[in-house]
Amino acid sequence: MKGAEVSLDHLFKVFTMPEGKDSKLAQIEQHLSDNLADFLSQHVVTKVKSLEEIEKHFSKSAVPENPEFVSKHAEDLLNKLVANSVNTYSPTFIGHMTSALPYFHLPLAKLLVGLNQNLVKIETSKAFTPLERQVLGMMHELVYKQSDDFYNTYLHSANHALGAFCSGGTLANITALWVARNKALPATTQFKGVAQEGLAAGMVHYGYKKMGIISSKRGHYSLSKAVDILALGRQQMLTIDSPSQRLSPEKALEVGLQYQKEGNKVLAIVGIAGTTETGHIDPLDELADVAKELGCHFHVDAAWGGATLFSNEHGQLLKGIARADSVTLDAHKQMYVPMGAGMVLFKDPNDSNTVRHHAQYILRAGSKDLGATTIEGSRNGMAMMVYASLHIFGRQGYELLINQSIEKTKTFARMIQSHPDFELVTSPTLSLLTYRVNPEEVQQRTKAQPQINHALNMELDKLTVAVQKQQREAGKSFVSRTRLQTEKYPDQAITVFRVVLANPLTTETDLQNILDEQLAIASATKAWKKLCYKHKKAS
Numbered sequence: 001m002k003g004a005e006v007s008l009d010h011l012f013k014v015f016t017m018p019e020g021k022d023s024k025l026a027q028i029e030q031h032l033s034d035n036l037a038d039f040l041s042q043h044v045v046t047k048v049k050s051l052e053e054i055e056k057h058f059s060k061s062a063v064p065e066n067p068e069f070v071s072k073h074a075e076d077l078l079n080k081l082v083a084n085s086v087n088t089y090s091p092t093f094i095g096h097m098t099s100a101l102p103y104f105h106l107p108l109a110k111l112l113v114g115l116n117q118n119l120v121k122i123e124t125s126k127a128f129t130p131l132e133r134q135v136l137g138m139m140h141e142l143v144y145k146q147s148d149d150f151y152n153t154y155l156h157s158a159n160h161a162l163g164a165f166c167s168g169g170t171l172a173n174i175t176a177l178w179v180a181r182n183k184a185l186p187a188t189t190q191f192k193g194v195a196q197e198g199l200a201a202g203m204v205h206y207g208y209k210k211m212g213i214i215s216s217k218r219g220h221y222s223l224s225k226a227v228d229i230l231a232l233g234r235q236q237m238l239t240i241d242s243p244s245q246r247l248s249p250e251k252a253l254e255v256g257l258q259y260q261k262e263g264n265k266v267l268a269i270v271g272i273a274g275t276t277e278t279g280h281i282d283p284l285d286e287l288a289d290v291a292k293e294l295g296c297h298f299h300v301d302a303a304w305g306g307a308t309l310f311s312n313e314h315g316q317l318l319k320g321i322a323r324a325d326s327v328t329l330d331a332h333k334q335m336y337v338p339m340g341a342g343m344v345l346f347k348d349p350n351d352s353n354t355v356r357h358h359a360q361y362i363l364r365a366g367s368k369d370l371g372a373t374t375i376e377g378s379r380n381g382m383a384m385m386v387y388a389s390l391h392i393f394g395r396q397g398y399e400l401l402i403n404q405s406i407e408k409t410k411t412f413a414r415m416i417q418s419h420p421d422f423e424l425v426t427s428p429t430l431s432l433l434t435y436r437v438n439p440e441e442v443q444q445r446t447k448a449q450p451q452i453n454h455a456l457n458m459e460l461d462k463l464t465v466a467v468q469k470q471q472r473e474a475g476k477s478f479v480s481r482t483r484l485q486t487e488k489y490p491d492q493a494i495t496v497f498r499v500v501l502a503n504p505l506t507t508e509t510d511l512q513n514i515l516d517e518q519l520a521i522a523s524a525t526k527a528w529k530k531l532c533y534k535h536k537k538a539s
Ligand SMILES: *Cc1c(COP(=O)(O)O)cnc(C)c1O
Pocket: 097, 167, 168, 169, 170, 171, 173, 220, 222, 272, 274, 275, 276, 301, 302, 303, 304, 330, 342
């Protein structure tokens, strides 16, 4: 049947009545809840296609004129969308920070949509508001470890916020720097504050030429979005070269002092706890000292690495995080919550007041509406997923997960190091590492003649790119790639494979298979032959 008849009667049914147990959508639903892994392996990436081929399924720009039966549409979704999506659940998908989730999120997601609460205001969320505030409090306690009195005072205070829940690390970073900006240009008797009068007036009032943010080159691109949105300008993102992958406190201080000497103001130093590319952690304690000396806000981007605090063994790596004025965390990374769960935490619960907004019909003064201090307006109750996970795993459960990821990554690093045809590029601090294929004979040769590295690195880059692409296209496994400066080659960025070992289901055998597959692909490439042929000719 080509489209259902348009009638209000039909539309009411869409709101109220499922199509019956045998309908396609009901079958999908059943399969999903019976065995998610089986559903995914049956329906996702049924045939690896190019993006251009897939785009053909999504090429019409007109809104469909006629309604369609839900089941018919579900069939379409399966064939066009699900079949061509990415199986992020797969234990061999180890290229990004998105991984398998615990099963309980599936029924919880149904509950979340079923309730459809809007966290912007209490009138549409009721108990979800205190729940979200408690979740922020729990994460605040994990980072800042304040007293019981402190949390009794602030957890549910209408005039304070311990943080803000948002869709992810990007918005968390923007929120943190928004607060920092408004704090840096506060009201005086002649000036109503940057939030009222705007940036230009604020800079004139305080006599600053420019305002900027300091971070290492490994800072997430969301920081550069933040300086753009906050009207500081992308050029005021003062990124510092960090071949060691960690921001040097001495360099940060030097750059900051020089910048301020020229009549500018450092708005914030951003320390990264778990860089997106290599998982390194900046020296947070020392950076807190630098921020103090420069008189600026200290923000820690712990979107990836924050969950390490659950581990008594590895939490020490983040020493100094409690000195940050604000901290970004992403529960949809190492806390295994579905996407859309970011948080920013404020050390001082008054800080959120620098961005507080009111409106007549909601967010009235004195209300506890969460929307008064968040960038987003309407927002779902994702905090419930974090709340459930915190209870179901507990700190100890998360500790086990974090510890096993880090252990597994160290094992993988040893596998790479002991393999003659691979080169470990950055060792794991957390559950990330980078490496590349580098044929044994080439490695032998560069050991003896380090001056030939530059040209060879460019050949090796081509090899790494070719292997990564072919592996992705083959569809069995996935590692990502990036370009990095490292201590070994400080003057030249090299292309590397990037691996994130977050999926608890990834085994050592999976990792061995990935290396084997990469070597098989590599040794059949032109780039490999060229590298080894050149070597033979030279020696
Ligand atoms: C992932 C990540 C972000 C961005 O978070 P989104 O949730 O993707 O918006 C920011 N910083 C770091 C260090 C990250 O790892």
